[in-house]
Amino acid sequence: MLVNMKTMLLEAQKGSWAVGSFSVSNMEMVLGVLKAAEETNSPVILQIAEVRLKQSPLELIGPLMVAAAKNAKVPVAVHFDHGLTKEKIKLALDLGFTSVMFDGSHLPLEENIAKTKETVALARKYGACVEAEIGCVGGSEDGSEDIAINCTSPAQAVKFAAETQVDALAIAIGNAHGNYKETPHLRFDILSEVKASVSVPLVLHGGTGILPEEFIKCRENGIKKINIATATFDSVENTVRNAYRDNIIKGYYDLQAAEVEGAYKNAMKHIEIFDCSNKAEII
Ligand code: 13P
Numbered sequence: 001m002l003v004n005m006k007t008m009l010l011e012a013q014k015g016s017w018a019v020g021s022f023s024v025s026n027m028e029m030v031l032g033v034l035k036a037a038e039e040t041n042s043p044v045i046l047q048i049a050e051v052r053l054k055q056s057p058l059e060l061i062g063p064l065m066v067a068a069a070k071n072a073k074v075p076v077a078v079h080f081d082h083g084l085t086k087e088k089i090k091l092a093l094d095l096g097f098t099s100v101m102f103d104g105s106h107l108p109l110e111e112n113i114a115k116t117k118e119t120v121a122l123a124r125k126y127g128a129c130v131e132a133e134i135g136c137v138g139g140s141e142d143g144s145e146d147i148a149i150n151c152t153s154p155a156q157a158v159k160f161a162a163e164t165q166v167d168a169l170a171i172a173i174g175n176a177h178g179n180y181k182e183t184p185h186l187r188f189d190i191l192s193e194v195k196a197s198v199s200v201p202l203v204l205h206g207g208t209g210i211l212p213e214e215f216i217k218c219r220e221n222g223i224k225k226i227n228i229a230t231a232t233f234d235s236v237e238n239t240v241r242n243a244y245r246d247n248i249i250k251g252y253y254d255l256q257a258a259e260v261e262g263a264y265k266n267a268m269k270h271i272e273i274f275d276c277s278n279k280a281e282i283i
Contacts, residue, residue, distance in 0.1 A: 029263040079097060
């Protein structure tokens with residue numbers, strides 16, 4: 001069933017689990033993620049970022065994501081990730097996405113606040129919720145830019161959350177998009193300070209490559225939404241490559257099945273680490 005992300009994150013705040021937010025770019029990935037969520041009875045978030053629309057136009061993938069969520073046996077939120085333009089954010093809302101992110105992390109604080117407030121005002125008209133980012137997560141969602149990590153200032157997080165009234169706040173604690181060059185070690189000192197000073201559910205971007213024990217520490221300390229993109233794409237690619245190597249793919253439909261399997265395996269692994277199995281009923 002299609003649900004609002006806020007409902008999930010507020011429930012997750014009552015425990016020590018987090019919701020996986022999986023980036024998808026085709027039907028096979030949607031099917032693989034939902035198969036894992038249904039098998040484990042987990043709430044889940046399907047998302048796509050604005051930079052990915054070159055490959056997967058929003059007018060096509062958006063209705064697919066919303067329809068898949070409505071059909072699912074578990075609660076599914078449909079989220080527009082790293083929204084950059086008002087035009088695409090509005091399109092996502094028109095298509096029925098239940099949340100949108102405005103990413104003004106590269107802007108000066110006051111401008112980020114002002115533009116985020118505009119997004120909140122727009123989303124409220126649709127009954128949708130909003131995520132925004134304070135500080136700057138490293139890398140870029142599609143790997144095209146090598147953006148430096150700028151860790152979140154807890155004082156700025158307090159001001160940002162109070163002035164914008166966002167429903168979810170992405171913070172930078174040493175995390176970056178894409179595959180890390182070295183194993184990342186997150187700044188739990190910053191996470192604790194932010195968690196102690198704001199009540200809004202926190203979001204961790206750049207989930208690919210974070211150690212399981214660090215994910216666990218995150219979900220126990222206020223991170224309630226964890227974004228996974230590269231790991232899904234890598235898992236789909238590797239599963240397809242191995243299936244060809246092992247002569248499992250005899251035709252197109254076997255290729256499609258291998259893609260679904262790749263997205264499913266990756267989602268299963270993360271759902272277990274995030275401890276969101278069997279949380280579907282409480283949403
Ligand atoms: P990864 O590609 O590192 O998993 O990051 C995903 C993400 O944060 C999407 O917004």
